[in-house]
Amino acid sequence: MGKISLKQVTKSFGDVTVIPALDLDIEDGEFVVFVGPSGCGKSTLLRLIAGLEDVSSGAIEIDGVNATEAPPSKRRLAMVFQSYALYPHMTVRKNIAFPLKMAGIAPDEQERKVQAAAKVLNLTNYLDRKPGQLSGGQRQRVAIGRAIVREPAAFLFDEPLSNLDAALRVNMRLEITELHHSLKTTMVYVTHDQVEAMTMADKIVVLNAGRIEQVGSPLDLYRSPRNLFVAGFIGSPRMNFLTGPAAAAHDATTIGVRPEHLTLSRSEGLWPGRVTVSEHLGSDTFLHVNAGDLGTLTVRADGEVDARHGDSIFLTPQTGKIHRFDANGKAIA
Amino acid sequence: MATQHSRSAARLMISPAVLLLLGWMIVPLAMTVWFSFLNYNLLQPGPRTFAGFSNYYYFLTDPAFFTAIWNTLVLVLGVLAITTVGGVLLALLLDQPMWGQGIVRILVIAPFFVMPTVSALVWKNMFMNPVNGIFAWIAEALGLQPFDFLSQAPLFSIILIVAWQWLPFATLILLTALQSLDSEQMEAAEMDGASALARFVYITIPHLTRSITVVILIQTIFLLGVFAEILVTTNGGPGTASTNLTYLVYGQSLLQYDVGGGSAGGIVAVILANIVAIFLMRMIGKNLEN
Amino acid sequence: MARRVTPARKATVTAAAWALGLLIFFPILWTILTSFKSEGDAVAIPPKFLFFHWTLENYAVVNQRSDYLLHFWNSVVISFGSTFAGLLIAIPAAWAMAFVPGRKTKDVLMWMLSTKMMPSVGVLVPIYLLFRNTGLLDTRIGLVIILTLIDLPIIVWMLYTYFKEIPGEILEAARMDGAGLRDEIIHVLTPMAVPGIASTLLLNVILAWNEAFWTLNLTAAKAAPLTAFIASYSSPEGLFYAKLSAASTMAIAPILILGWFSQKQLVRGLTFGAVK
Numbered sequence: 001m002g003k004i005s006l007k008q009v010t011k012s013f014g015d016v017t018v019i020p021a022l023d024l025d026i027e028d029g030e031f032v033v034f035v036g037p038s039g040c041g042k043s044t045l046l047r048l049i050a051g052l053e054d055v056s057s058g059a060i061e062i063d064g065v066n067a068t069e070a071p072p073s074k075r076r077l078a079m080v081f082q083s084y085a086l087y088p089h090m091t092v093r094k095n096i097a098f099p100l101k102m103a104g105i106a107p108d109e110q111e112r113k114v115q116a117a118a119k120v121l122n123l124t125n126y127l128d129r130k131p132g133q134l135s136g137g138q139r140q141r142v143a144i145g146r147a148i149v150r151e152p153a154a155f156l157f158d159e160p161l162s163n164l165d166a167a168l169r170v171n172m173r174l175e176i177t178e179l180h181h182s183l184k185t186t187m188v189y190v191t192h193d194q195v196e197a198m199t200m201a202d203k204i205v206v207l208n209a210g211r212i213e214q215v216g217s218p219l220d221l222y223r224s225p226r227n228l229f230v231a232g233f234i235g236s237p238r239m240n241f242l243t244g245p246a247a248a249a250h251d252a253t254t255i256g257v258r259p260e261h262l263t264l265s266r267s268e269g270l271w272p273g274r275v276t277v278s279e280h281l282g283s284d285t286f287l288h289v290n291a292g293d294l295g296t297l298t299v300r301a302d303g304e305v306d307a308r309h310g311d312s313i314f315l316t317p318q319t320g321k322i323h324r325f326d327a328n329g330k331a332i333a
Numbered sequence: 334m335a336t337q338h339s340r341s342a343a344r345l346m347i348s349p350a351v352l353l354l355l356g357w358m359i360v361p362l363a364m365t366v367w368f369s370f371l372n373y374n375l376l377q378p379g380p381r382t383f384a385g386f387s388n389y390y391y392f393l394t395d396p397a398f399f400t401a402i403w404n405t406l407v408l409v410l411g412v413l414a415i416t417t418v419g420g421v422l423l424a425l426l427l428d429q430p431m432w433g434q435g436i437v438r439i440l441v442i443a444p445f446f447v448m449p450t451v452s453a454l455v456w457k458n459m460f461m462n463p464v465n466g467i468f469a470w471i472a473e474a475l476g477l478q479p480f481d482f483l484s485q486a487p488l489f490s491i492i493l494i495v496a497w498q499w500l501p502f503a504t505l506i507l508l509t510a511l512q513s514l515d516s517e518q519m520e521a522a523e524m525d526g527a528s529a530l531a532r533f534v535y536i537t538i539p540h541l542t543r544s545i546t547v548v549i550l551i552q553t554i555f556l557l558g559v560f561a562e563i564l565v566t567t568n569g570g571p572g573t574a575s576t577n578l579t580y581l582v583y584g585q586s587l588l589q590y591d592v593g594g595g596s597a598g599g600i601v602a603v604i605l606a607n608i609v610a611i612f613l614m615r616m617i618g619k620n621l622e623n
Numbered sequence: 624m625a626r627r628v629t630p631a632r633k634a635t636v637t638a639a640a641w642a643l644g645l646l647i648f649f650p651i652l653w654t655i656l657t658s659f660k661s662e663g664d665a666v667a668i669p670p671k672f673l674f675f676h677w678t679l680e681n682y683a684v685v686n687q688r689s690d691y692l693l694h695f696w697n698s699v700v701i702s703f704g705s706t707f708a709g710l711l712i713a714i715p716a717a718w719a720m721a722f723v724p725g726r727k728t729k730d731v732l733m734w735m736l737s738t739k740m741m742p743s744v745g746v747l748v749p750i751y752l753l754f755r756n757t758g759l760l761d762t763r764i765g766l767v768i769i770l771t772l773i774d775l776p777i778i779v780w781m782l783y784t785y786f787k788e789i790p791g792e793i794l795e796a797a798r799m800d801g802a803g804l805r806d807e808i809i810h811v812l813t814p815m816a817v818p819g820i821a822s823t824l825l826l827n828v829i830l831a832w833n834e835a836f837w838t839l840n841l842t843a844a845k846a847a848p849l850t851a852f853i854a855s856y857s858s859p860e861g862l863f864y865a866k867l868s869a870a871s872t873m874a875i876a877p878i879l880i881l882g883w884f885s886q887k888q889l890v891r892g893l894t895f896g897a898v899k
Contacts, residue, residue: 052795054336071338072798085796089814098810099800146800156799342804343723346715350779351731353712354738357772362741364749423643430628431637439883440644443651446882448833450853451871455654457857459864465666467653474669500647509890554739561835561850565857579836582744587751587840596748603745610740614733 002154002186009058019210035197036207078147079156086131093127099150117145154186228329252324259300261321269314368596375590388597401581409556415496420503445501449561487575510544658868665864681869698848702831705770713778721786735776761843785819822888849874
C-alpha cells in the first residue's frame, strides 16, 4: 500500500516561503512525476514527503496515517538520490542489504532478497565490488536495488537520471518504467526534464514557484494546458506563443500553437516567413522561421523536408489545435 | 537544511564537547581569579587573607614582567619569521624536480616529531655547549673563540631551537599548498608574458596566503606556551634574559609557591593571550571564510 | 604536463635540497649516532662521525638506571587515552556541526579553537591544587583528562573539516534506509571518515606524546611520560652524552617512525582543510 496525501502543506526557510499551502493526493500504485524548472520547489516537496525536511504547517498522511512528525526511517519510504548516495565503504551486496540490516532481518533472508534484487537489476556479477568500481548506470541500479529490497510503501526518486549520459538515460527510463509495471508500487519522481515526465508518468504535477500549476495525465497536459506556464513547459520543442492581432483574431490575448501543429507550404498560407535555421534530425526537421511581426516560430516538419537558410515559406496552424489564453495567462475553454 | 528532529539531536550531540570546554574554561579560570586576590603561599600555612590588587601590583611592577612580555613577543615573532620565510623558501626548493624527493621530505619533517625536552637537551649539550658542542668545535676549527650560546645569547638560542622544531611544519604545509597550485594558472600567466618573479609575486604568494595564515595561527597557539625548552636549557636565565610569560608564572607559583602572585600572573597572561587571540581569529576567520 | 628539466638544473636542486635536508636532520642523526658511542667517543674533539667503537651499552645502562618501559607505557596510555577520549566526544560534535549547521556553528567552532589560545599557565595553579587535593597528581588518568580537554578543540576542528567533505545525501540515504542516528554515525559516517579519523588520531597522538607543559608539571615519578623522563637528564649529574642520546633516541623513535609512515595524512589534517 502506498497512498500519500498532502494536506495544506507549506514550507518556509526563514522568511522565504518555498511552498505556499499545497494539497495533493498520490494514489496507491501510481507513478507521479513532479516537474518544473529548477528552484520550483519540487525537490523540497519530495524531501518533505521523505521526512528529510519538516513541513512548516499542514499534514502528510501515508496510507491514512498521519506521518507529519515521523522521522524518515519510520515512514516506510525508499529514496533514490541524484548522486545515488551509495555507501562508498560497502560492497554492492552490503549497500543493498543495508536497509534490511537496519530493519533487523536475518542474514540469510537478507542474502536471499539481495540476490533476488540483483537478478532483476543485472547486478549479480557485481555484488562484491565497491561503488567506486562501477559505471554510472550500475551505480544507479545499485541505488534502485537498495530501494526495492525493503518493499517500501512508495519510492521517491530525486532527479535520478541527471548524472547519466543521454543514451543511458533513455535506457534507465525504460528500466524504471518496467520496474513500476512489475512492482506496482507507488513512485514519486522529481525531474526538470519534461520528456522524462511525459514518458514515465501516470500523473504529472507541474510545479512553479512552489505552486501546483496543473495535475493530470501526460496527454491531458499536452492537449489542454491550463495556463501559459504549463503550455510552455510541456511539449518539445516548446509551444509557439503569438500575441497582438494574430491572437485578437481568436478573441484571446495570447494564442499558442505547437510546432507539430503548424503546416508548412512553399506557396501559400496564413503566416509568411523566412527560414533562419533548419535543424535536420533525420526523423524530423525543426525549422526556425522569422515571421516578421509575429516573431520567431518553430515548426516541426517531416525529416525529408529540404528547407535552407533564407528560404521563403508559409505557415498555417491546424484547425482545432490553437490554444487560447486570456490576459492572466489562463486558458480560455 | 534539516528537520526539527535532527536539530535537537545535533544539540544533544554537541553538548558534551561544549560543556566540557566551557567547564575547562570557566572553573579553573574562576579559581585563578579568586586566588589572585588572596595572600596565598603554600609555604605559609596561616589563614589566607584578602589581598586586593596587591598581587597584581607586585606582578605588574616587577621588572621581570616587562622582560617576560618582551621575551615572549621576541620569541613568538622570531620563530614565526624564521619558520614562515624559511618554510616558503624550503617549500619552493622541494617543489622542484629532483632525485629522492620523498627521502628529503622525510628528513625535513623529522624535527616536528621530536619532543621539546629532547630537542632542547640535544641542542643544549651536543651543539651549543661551549666545550664539547659541535658549534664550539666548528668555531675552533675556523680559528674563532667558541661562543657560549645559552649564557651569552639565551633567547636567541631558544628561538633557534624552537624554530628548528617548527620549520618542518611550516615547510610541509606550504609545500602541500604549492603542489595544489593549478599548473594551468601558471601556464596562462607564462603565456601572458609574466616573468618568473612576477609569477611568484602575483600567483604563488596569493595562493599561499591561506596556508600561511594557518601556519601562523597554529604556531602562535603553541609558541605562546613555550615552556619545556626554557625549563631544560636556561631555566629562564641568566637572570630573566630568557624568561617568557609562561615561565615567569610557572616560577612564581610552583618554584616560589606563591599561589596568589602566580594566579595574578596567570590572569595577566590570559588577558594578553586573548588580545592576541581576538586579533588572530579575525584574521583567520576572514581568511578561512572563502 | 611537466616540462623537460635540464639534468644540470635537476642535479643542482637535488644537491641543495639534500644538503638542507641533511642539515635539518643532522641533530637527530647525531643523537642516534652518539647513542652508540662510548662516553669518551661522545665528547671527542674532533667529533667522530662513523668511525668509532659501536656499542649498545648505553641502552642497557639507561634501561637499568630508570624504568624506560614504565615511562614509555605512560606515554602510550596518556597519548592514546586522551586521543580516544577526545575522538569519542568530538565525533558527535563534529557530526552536528558538519551536517546540521546553524547560524551559530561557525562561532562555536571559533570559540572552541580560541580555548586553545588560553595559556595553560593561566590555569596551572588551580589545576595543580585540584589535582593535589583529589589525588590526581602524578596519575595517568589525571593527565588523560587534561590532555583530552586540551586536544578536544583541535580534534573537533579536524573532524569537522573531514566530515564536511562527505556528501550529506549519503547520510540522508541512511536515514531513508531506516537507520537511526546511532546507526547513521556508526555504520555510515564513521567508516566513511576512517582516513580523516585516522589522521586526526595520529596527529593528536603525536601532539600528546610531545606535550611538555602539563606532563612536566603534574607528574613526578609514577605517571611521568617520556617527556618528563628525558627532562630528568637536564640536571648536571645526568650529563653523559651517550646515555642522554640513548634515552632521547628511545623517547623519540616510536613517534618518529609513526610520523614518517603517516606524513601524508598528517599534512592534510594539520591544514584544517585549508589546503586540499
